[in-house]
Amino acid sequence: MMIRTEEQIRKLAKLTSVMFMATAEALAADNASAPQRKVVVSLADRKLAVVEAGRVVKIFSVAVGSPKSPSPSGSYEIVNRLSEPTYYGFGKVVPPGKSNPVGTRWIGLSVKGYGIHGTNEPNSIGHNVSHGCIRLRNKEIEELFDMVAVGDVVELYAEHTADLDPIFGATPAKPATATAAVSTAVAEIRTVSAVENR
Secondary structure (H helix, E strand, O other): OHHHHHHHHHHHHHHHHHHHHHHHHHHHHHHHHOOOEEEEEEOOOOEEEEEEOOEEEEEEEOEEEEOOEOOOOEEEEEEEEEEOOOEEEOOEEEOOOOOOOOOOEEEEEOOOOOEEEOOOOHHHOOOEEEOOOEEOOHHHHHHHHHHOOOOOEEEEEOOOOHHHHHHHOOOOOOOOOHHHHHHHHHHHHHHHHHHHOO
């Protein structure tokens, strides 16, 4: 009787290990087929892009940190998502509603105190005016909120580099200053005069 029980235990152990292996393989296949998603923010361009599997899905205009309280740059993760958040800051508490400075959604980042959120000041979008967070219009933060999940990577770039060109487009060349344009014109005139006087 004892031998038979041991044999049944061995068979059960083999069956259990096969089931665990099959489950692990299925989970790995699910994770491999899920699109790689990240959020990329160009602070200089005041733009946020959702990128899945290397493809830009959506670009939003944003407000970013002011010169006195700049947005952090670096790579972070989404650590929480709150719908209709209560605002706590600068000695006040503001419940959900039209006067809430963080709007209708909060997407918290792994850098303490910073996140991506809505706003009660939609005219601030496109400017460097926040306390360091990334602001979107409420309708757009609600759209973004449904596109991202806890654990997604958020990359914040202080400068627009060539690496961002495929996402946000090339940065237009800075216009020459009037002084530089005049200096170039004078140099060209001198060159032409020198050639003509030979």
